[in-house]
Amino acid sequence: xxxxxxxxxxxxxxxxxxxxxxxxxxxxxxxxxxxxxxxxxxxxxxxxxxxxxxxxxxxxxxxxxxxxxxxxxxxxxxxxxxxxxxxxxxxxxxxxxxxxxxxxxxxxxxxxxxxxxxxxxxxxxxxxxxxxxxxxxxxxxxxxxxxxxxxxxxxxxxxxxxxxxxxxxxxxxxxxxxxxxxxxxxxxxxxxxxxxxxxxxxxxxxxxxxxxxxxxxxxxxxxxxxxxxxxxxxxxxxxxxxxxxxxxxxxxxxxxxxxxxxxxxxxxxxxxxxxxxxxxxxxxxxxxxxxxxxxxxxxxxxxxxxxxxxxxxxxxxxxxxxxxxxxxxxxxxxxxxxxxxxxxxxxxxxxxxxxxxxxxxxxxxxxxxxxxxxxxxxxxxxxxxxxxxxxxxxxxxxxxxxxxxxxxxxxxxxxxxxxxxxxxxxxxxxxxxxxxxxxxxxxxxxxxxxxxxxxxxxxxxxxxxxxxxxxxxxxxxxxxxxxxxxxxxxxxxxxxxxxxx
Numbered sequence: 001x002x003x004x005x006x007x008x009x010x011x012x013x014x015x016x017x018x019x020x021x022x023x024x025x026x027x028x029x030x031x032x033x034x035x036x037x038x039x040x041x042x043x044x045x046x047x048x049x050x051x052x053x054x055x056x057x058x059x060x061x062x063x064x065x066x067x068x069x070x071x072x073x074x075x076x077x078x079x080x081x082x083x084x085x086x087x088x089x090x091x092x093x094x095x096x097x098x099x100x101x102x103x104x105x106x107x108x109x110x111x112x113x114x115x116x117x118x119x120x121x122x123x124x125x126x127x128x129x130x131x132x133x134x135x136x137x138x139x140x141x142x143x144x145x146x147x148x149x150x151x152x153x154x155x156x157x158x159x160x161x162x163x164x165x166x167x168x169x170x171x172x173x174x175x176x177x178x179x180x181x182x183x184x185x186x187x188x189x190x191x192x193x194x195x196x197x198x199x200x201x202x203x204x205x206x207x208x209x210x211x212x213x214x215x216x217x218x219x220x221x222x223x224x225x226x227x228x229x230x231x232x233x234x235x236x237x238x239x240x241x242x243x244x245x246x247x248x249x250x251x252x253x254x255x256x257x258x259x260x261x262x263x264x265x266x267x268x269x270x271x272x273x274x275x276x277x278x279x280x281x282x283x284x285x286x287x288x289x290x291x292x293x294x295x296x297x298x299x300x301x302x303x304x305x306x307x308x309x310x311x312x313x314x315x316x317x318x319x320x321x322x323x324x325x326x327x328x329x330x331x332x333x334x335x336x337x338x339x340x341x342x343x344x345x346x347x348x349x350x351x352x353x354x355x356x357x358x359x360x361x362x363x364x365x366x367x368x369x370x371x372x373x374x375x376x377x378x379x380x381x382x383x384x385x386x387x388x389x390x391x392x393x394x395x396x397x398x399x400x401x402x403x404x405x406x407x408x409x410x411x412x413x414x415x416x417x418x419x420x421x422x423x424x425x426x427x428x429x430x431x432x433x434x435x436x437x438x439x440x441x442x443x444x445x446x447x448x449x450x451x452x453x454x455x456x457x458x459x460x461x462x463x464x465x466x467x468x469x470x471x472x473x474x475x476x477x478x479x480x481x482x483x484x485x486x487x488x489x490x491x492x493x494x495x496x497x498x499x500x501x
Contacts, residue, residue, distance in 0.1 A: 001032065001071060001072065001073075002070070002071070002072075002073050003051065003052055003054060003068065003069070003070040004054065004068075004069055004070075004076045004080065005047075005052070005053070005054040005056055005066055005067065005068045005069075006067040006080045006083075006084075007056055007057065007064050007065070007066060008064065008067065008084075009060075009061075009064045010063055010064065011064070011065040011087075012038065012063065012065070012119070013065065013087060013090070014118045014141075015118055015141070016141075016396075017087070017090050018036040018037060018038075018065075019036075019392035019393060019396050019397070020392065020396060021036055021083055021086045021087060021090070022034045022035050022036045022083075022391070022392050022397070023392045023396055023397035023399075024086055025069065025079050025082055025086070026391070026392075026397065026399060028075065028078070028082060029075060030071045030072035030074065030075025030079075031069060031070075031071040031072075031075055031079050032070045032071045033050070033052070033069075033070045033071070033391065034067075034069045034070075034083070035047060035050065035052055035066075035068045036066070036067050036068070036083060036087075037065075037066055037068075038062060038063070038064070038065060038120045039057065039060035039061060039062055039063075039064045039065070039066045040120045040122060040144075041062070042121065042144050043066075043120070044057065044060075044066075046385075047066065047068055052068040052070060053068070054068075062120060062122060062123075067080050067084070069083075113135075113136055113137065114136055114137050114138070114139060114174065115127075115128070115136045115137070115138050115139070116138075116139045116141065116179060117131070117138055117139065117140045117141065117142055117166075118141040118142055119142055120142065120144070121142050121143055121144025121145045121167070122144070124140060124142035124145050125145055125146075125149035125150075125152070125153060128140055128153050129152075129153060129156065132153065132157055132160060132162055132164070133156075135160070135162070136162070137157070137162045137163040137165070138153070138163070138164045138165065138166070139166060139169055139172055139174075139179050139180070140164065140165060140166030140167040140169055140221070141166065141168075141169060141179075141180055142166070143167055143168040144167075145166075145167035145168070147223055147226075147228050147229065150164075150167055150221070150223060150229060151229055151230075151232075154224075154229065154232040154233055154236075155232065157232075157233075157236070158232055158236055163218070163233060163237060163240070164221075164232075164233055165179075165218060165219050165220060165233065166219065166220075166221040167221050168221055168222055168223075169219040169220070169221050170196075170197025170198075170219060171194075171197035171198075171200045171201055172217055172219045173185070173204070173214065173217035174217075174218075175216070178424075178425045180197065180219070180425075180426060181197055181201065181395065181422070181425065181426040181427060182201070182217065182424055182425050182426070183204060183208075183423060183424035183456070183457055183458050183460075183461050184424070184425075184458055184460035184461050184462075185204050185207070185208040185213065185460070186212070186213035186214065186458075186460075187213050187214065188207070188212050188214055188215060188309070189213065189246060189247060189248035189249060189309055190207055190212055190214050190215060190247070190248070190249045190250075190251060190305050190306070190309055191214070191215045191216040191217070191218070191241050191244070191247040191250050191251070192204055192214065192216070192217045192218070192250075192251045192252075192253060193217075193218045193220060193234055193237045193238070193241070193250065193251070193252050193253070194217075194218075194220065194251075194253030194254060195219070195220055195221060195222050195223075195224055195225055195253070195254040196219075196222065196253060196254065196255070196341070197219060197340075197342070198339075198340030198341065198343060198420075198422060198456065199253040199254075199279075199281070199298055199340075199342035199346075200217055200219060200253055201340075201422060201424065201456050202298045202302075202340075202342070202343070202456050202482060202483055203251060203253055203279070203298050203301050203302045203305070204217055205457055205458050206298070206299065206302035206303075206313075206482055207302050207305060207306055208458045209458065209465075210303075210311065210313045210314060211306070211311055211312075212305070212306045212309055212311050215246040215247045216241065216244070216246075216247065220233035220237065225254050225257035225258060225261050225262070225265070226258055226261070227258040227260065227261065230261055230264070231257065231261045234254075234265055235264065238250065238265075238268050238269060238272055238276075239268075241272070241274075242271075242272045242273060242274065248308075248309060249274060249276075249277070249305050249308045250269070250272065250275070250276045250277070251276075251277045251279065251301050251302075251305045252265065252269070252277070252280075253279045253281075253298070253301060253342075254279070254280055254281070255280070255281050255342075256281070257280065262280065265278070266278065266292055269291070269292045270291055270292055272291065273291070274291065275291055275293075275305075275308035275309075276291055277292075277293050277294075277295060277301050277305045277308065278292055278294045279294075279295050279296070279297065279298060279301035280294060280296065281297065281298070281345055293308075296349070297346060297350070297484040298342070298346060298482065298483055298484055299481075299482045299483070299484035299485060300484070302482075316481045316482070316485050330412055330413065330447075331412065331413060331414060331415040331447070332413060332415050333373075333375070333376070333378070333413045333415055334351070334355070334377040334378065334379070334416055334418070334490055335373065335378050335404075335408035335411070335414050335416070335417045335418070335449075336378065336379040336490070337380055337382055337401055337404050337405055337408065337417065337418065337419055338379070338380060338381055338382060338383075338418070338419075338420050339382055339383055339394040339395045339401065339420055340381075340383065340395070340420050340456070340483075341381040341383055341384065342483075343420050343483040344379050344380060344381035345381075346483055346484065346487065347379050347418070347483070347486075347490075348379050350484070350487040350488075350491070351377070351379065351487055351490065351491060354494075355377050355494060356376055356377060357376065357377050357378070357379055358376040358377065371403060371404055371407035372407075373407055373408065373411050373413075373414075375413065377494075380404065382400055382401050382404060383395065388400065395422050395426070395428065395431070396426070396427065396428055397428070398428065398431065398434040398435060401419075401435070402434075402435070402438060405417065405419070405435065405439075406438060408442075408449075409438070409441070409442030409449065415449055415450065415493065415494070416449060416450045416451070416452060416490055416493050417442070417449055417450070417451045417452070418451075418452050418453070418486055419435065419451065419452070419453040419454075419477070420453070420454060420456060420483065420486075421454070421455045421456065421457075421468055421472065422456045423455065423456060423457025423458070423461040423462075423463040423464075423468060424456075424457060424461050424462075424463075425462075427463065428463075429462075429463065430463060430468075430471075431463065431468065432453075432455070432463075432468040432471040432472050432475075433471055435472075435475075436471050436472065436475040437475075439451055439453075439472070439475040439476055440475045440476055442476075443475065443476025443477070444476070448476075450478060450493060451476060451477040451478065452477065452478050452479075452480055452486050452490060452493075453472045453477040453478070454479065454480040454481065454482055454483060454486045455469050455472070455479070456483075
C-alpha cells in the first residue's frame, strides 16, 4: 500500500463535485481511500490526520487542487488519471448554451439577485461581501468561515435589505429553486427557516407527504442563533416572510438557541401576524405563545405547521411487536448510525433522559477504519469531521457508514440499529441500495439485531421514495415514518427487552 498526491495548480471545483469524484475513485479496484480537496491549511491538516498528506501536497497553495489516493502501488496512477477525467467531464460545457456561451469569471460579470458561494472558507467571506455590495443576497455553502466574518456579512446584508444564508448552509429552496441538499416538495403556503439542513429536509418532506406544500426554505447556518451572531438572518427572514403573500405559516427549526437569542426570535415571531411554529430540538415544550407554538421534535413541527395551514396530518403509530424473541441478555444496546447531524441530536434529546448514552468522543477518529464499539448505547453523527477525514459525507458516499454498520451488526451486544436515508438533490443516487446487501446479511438469522430505518424524501425526488423504502423493507429493515418516529420505536424496543429480561 502507498499514498500519492497529484497537484493541479489553480484548479478550483465545488466541494460537492470533489466529494462525488472522491467517492467514485474510492470505489476503484486497489484504492483504499481517495480525497480531493483544495490545499487550504485546514484541508491539509485533514489530509495529514488521515495519513494522506505527502511532501508535494504540503507545499501546495490554497488555490491548488490536491488529488490524494492511498492503495495498491499499481492502482495509483490509473486512479489519479480517472479523477482528472471525471473532473474534466464535470467542468466541460453542456452544449446547451449556444455557440458562444458566456461563462462569468467574476461577480462583476453577473447580473443576478442571488449568489451561491462555495469557495474555500478563507476566501468565502470576501466573495460574499462582493455579492452583497452588488445587491445580491448570498447562499454560503462554504464552511470554515470565522464567526467574526459571519457577523460582519450579516450586518452588511441587514443594512442593505439583503439576506445571508449560511455559512455552512446545506439546504434552501428559493422560489422553487433547490440549493445545496434539497428535496422536490410541493409548492404551498408553509415557509421553513432553519439552522440545520437535514432538519429542514425532514420537516419539508413530511409536510409534502401529508398533503401540504412549501413556499420557501431558508437555511441560516448553524451559528446564526448563537450569542455571537444573534439570530440576524433568522430575524431578517421572519421580517421578509411576514410580507410574503405566498406564505401563510412559518416554521423555525434549530437546536436550542442561546436563551437571549431565543427570546428575541420568539418576540419577533409573535409580531409576524402569521402562525409560527418553533421547533427548538431538545428544548422545553413551552406550548403556545400568542401566534407561536414551540415544539421539541421535527415531526411535531411538521404536524403543527400542517394543522395551522388547515391540513390534517395522519396519526403515526410505533407499536412494538410483543412476540419478538428474547436475546437472553446478550443483545441489549442501541447503535444509531446517522448521516444527518440533526437526527443524531434529536435522538439524543429524546433518548438521553431514558437510557445511558456513550459520551461524545467515545469513538476516536481512527475508529472509522477498525471500529471498536463501546459497551454503552451509541448515537453517532457520521457526517461529523472525525468520521469524514479524507472522505466524502455519508449522504454522498456510504463507505464510512458501511464500516460502522458492519461493526454494529457483528457485535453480539447490538439489539437495534438505526439508519437514516436522505434523498434529494446532492444525495447519493441509490442510498438504500448502497446499504441493502449489508442490511440483508445482518438481518438474517433468528438472533439478528433489529434494524430500524427511515427515509427522508418525497415521491418527486430522483431516487424515488417508494423504491427506496421497498429496498429497505425487502432487505429486512423496519421502516419508521420519521426521525422522531424512529426514536419512539427504539424507546419501545429497548423498554420491551428490559421487561422481558
